[in-house]
Amino acid sequence: MSHALAALRKDALLQWRTRGRFVAVFVFGATALLLFSFAIGPNAGALRQHAAGFLWLALLLASTLALGDSVHGEMEHRALEGLVLLPASPVGLYYGKALANWAQLAVLGIALVPFMVVLYDAPLGRALALAGLILLGTAGLSAPGTLYAAMTVQVRGNQTLLPLLLFPLVVPVLLAAVNATSLIMTGDPMDQLRSWTLLLLCFDLIYASLCGLLFGRVVES
Amino acid sequence: MATAALDGRPTSETNTPYLIAGAGVALLLVGSYWGLARAPRETYMGDVQRIMYVHVPTAWNAMLAFTFAFGCAVASLLRGGYRWDTRLEAAMEVGVVLSSLLCIQGAIWAKPTWGVWWDWDPRLTTTAVLVLAFSGIIALRSFVDDPARRAVWSAVAAIVAYVDVPIVYFSVKWWNSLHQMQSSPETVSGAFHWPLRINAFGILFLMWGLIALRARIAALRLERQLAPPEAAR
Numbered sequence: 078m079s080h081a082l083a084a085l086r087k088d089a090l091l092q093w094r095t096r097g098r099f100v101a102v103f104v105f106g107a108t109a110l111l112l113f114s115f116a117i118g119p120n121a122g123a124l125r126q127h128a129a130g131f132l133w134l135a136l137l138l139a140s141t142l143a144l145g146d147s148v149h150g151e152m153e154h155r156a157l158e159g160l161v162l163l164p165a166s167p168v169g170l171y172y173g174k175a176l177a178n179w180a181q182l183a184v185l186g187i188a189l190v191p192f193m194v195v196l197y198d199a200p201l202g203r204a205l206a207l208a209g210l211i212l213l214g215t216a217g218l219s220a221p222g223t224l225y226a227a228m229t230v231q232v233r234g235n236q237t238l239l240p241l242l243l244f245p246l247v248v249p250v251l252l253a254a255v256n257a258t259s260l261i262m263t264g265d266p267m268d269q270l271r272s273w274t275l276l277l278l279c280f281d282l283i284y285a286s287l288c289g290l291l292f293g294r295v296v297e298s
Numbered sequence: 299m300a301t302a303a304l305d306g307r308p309t310s311e312t313n314t315p316y317l318i319a320g321a322g323v324a325l326l327l328v329g330s331y332w333g334l335a336r337a338p339r340e341t342y343m344g345d346v347q348r349i350m351y352v353h354v355p356t357a358w359n360a361m362l363a364f365t366f367a368f369g370c371a372v373a374s375l376l377r378g379g380y381r382w383d384t385r386l387e388a389a390m391e392v393g394v395v396l397s398s399l400l401c402i403q404g405a406i407w408a409k410p411t412w413g414v415w416w417d418w419d420p421r422l423t424t425t426a427v428l429v430l431a432f433s434g435i436i437a438l439r440s441f442v443d444d445p446a447r448r449a450v451w452s453a454v455a456a457i458v459a460y461v462d463v464p465i466v467y468f469s470v471k472w473w474n475s476l477h478q479m480q481s482s483p484e485t486v487s488g489a490f491h492w493p494l495r496i497n498a499f500g501i502l503f504l505m506w507g508l509i510a511l512r513a514r515i516a517a518l519r520l521e522r523q524l525a526p527p528e529a530a531r
Contacts, residue, residue, distance in 0.1 A: 221458060228451045232441045242438060242455060245431040246462050248423075249469035256473070272472060280465055287461060291454045294375060298450035 080166040084173020091150060092181055098146055103185055106139035107192050114196055121198055128199035129258035133214065133251055136186050140218045141240050143185065144226040147178050152230055157296060167293035175223040175285070182215035202262040210261060213277045214254035220284035221246050227295050253277040315514070319507025325500030329355075333493035340490075346410050350490070353403040355498035357425075359505050360400050363393035364428060364460060366509070371456035374449055380520055383449035386456060387439065388512035390432050392505055397429045420471040427466045431459040445520055 092099065113131040117123050151157040160170060187208055193199055201207065222243055229238040257273040333351030340347035367389035374382035404422060405415040416422065435455045442448040 224454070224458070228438070228455070231447075232438075234441050238434070238438055238441060241434040242431075245427045245434060246459065248427050249462070249465045252469045252473050276465075276469055276472070283461065283465070284458075287458060291457065294450050295454055298447045 078169070080169025081172040081176070084160075084165070084170045085176045086173075088147065088174050088177030089180070092147075092177060095150075099143070099181065099185070102139050102143045102146070103188055105142060106135045106185060106189050109135040109138050110189060110192050110196055124197040125199050128193050128197035129262060130255045131197070132186075132189060132193045132258065133254050135189060136182065136215070137218065137244070137247065137251065139185060140182055140215075140222060141236075141243065143181055144178055144219070144222040144243075145230060145235060145239055147174060147181070147223070148226040148230040151227075157227075161296055167296050168289050170296065171223065171289050171292035172285075174227075175219050175288070178223050179212075179216050179219040182219055183212050186211040186215050200262050202264075206261050207258065210254065210257050210274065210277075213274065213281060214250055214257075216281040217250035217254070217277060217284065218243075218247060220281060220288050224288040224292055224295065227292065249276060249280050253280070311514075315507045315510035317507075318503050318510065322500050322502065322504030322507055325496055325503060327500075329493045329496030329500050332496060337493050338489050343411060346407060349403055349407045351493045351497050352501075353400065353407060354494060355501045356396055356400045356403060357421075358498055359501045360393055360396035360425075360428075362502070363389050363396055363505055363509070364432065364463075367393055367432070367456055368460040371453035371460070374453040375457075380445065380449060380517070383445075383453070384513045384516035384520060385509070386449075386453060387436075387516045388509045390436055390452075390456065391512055392509050394429055394432050394436065396501075396505065397425050397432075400425055401429065418470065418473070420467050420473075423470040424463060424467045428459075428463060431462065432456070435459060445523060 110131055113127075113134065114124055117127060148157075151160070157170075161167060190201070190207065190211075194201055222239075225239055225242045225246075229235040229242065232238065253273045253276045257270055257277065260270045260273070329351060333348050337348070337351070339345060367386055370382045370386035370389055374386055401422070404425075408417060409415050435452050438455060439448050439452050442451060
């Protein structure tokens, strides 16, 4: 637990000190949101209908940059190897890093919401519920993303490999998050929000425990 | 001639995998002939239904290949060494080939039946996700030069991808469903059973032989990679 907190503190501090990178990732996400609208055309109704999907796609694309970047620093001067030799618990390292990535992606998601509202004229719905859902959805991206980023950052072609491994895996996150976001924004007459949120929560719990369990093997190999 | 030792055991060079794959091809030929020429025409779908005799056995065996890959991944992490890693590589590749064939066969069946080549049905989508997820792991293997890292990372990724399958299935099922319910011996006429069963065993034997042969190739490549350079011998 103390190792996880120390790793979280270290990663949060690193993210704060390199906040320029976060701004770049945010601009990338906002650019993606802008570009998606060109695929639909100026039809206001269609744009509003696809707003939730575009928000999560922009977040997913931007997350690959943020996740890769979060582990890249550990590779310089073999810092990760040094941490493992300290010895710091790999499980603690994973949870610290995954939590820091989660916080970063959640802030990114919440920061992209006003752009979505402005660009697509989307109704905001219940803002607090939307923020809660972004927290759940970004946890689902961060849990497997941190594990895969730790693997792919160490090989050539990592910019291709991370999305290649992560995107098929997070299909349930994307489906649940998009549907739940739509329901929050446009209303939920059939009471489906609970099911999608539950699915997202199950995915988060399964992947947070499974990836925590396997992370040690990845960094120790 | 036995090749250099891998995990302390010689790489098998028996003809058994060829015989198993050959038996699979023979069964597949018999089953396909039965399904195409001797089995009765289905009342509602007509001749289009005959693709079931390869489609359903391909689906069963593709899932079996990925389940075997998952077992190999767990064994590789628990026991170490390269024996299970070579099997994992083989099972993933054969699983991806079978699942890709499954998608193609499904599309050929779907066009005349549903009117579209593809639909976002749980089974189709889950199969497509499986193909992409395991293709990603095969790509990862080709990017990692260190055999020990490659073995651990691909085992970890294979476990994570396999655990994802039921979650993808249920998420897509909630989202949309068009695929017909699973048939059982009670809902399928006896006239359709035999070609289906013969082809299921045909593909099973073919898959078994191919996995064994592919694992042998992986082991030989690994031996060559791990062997000391000529000058050091």
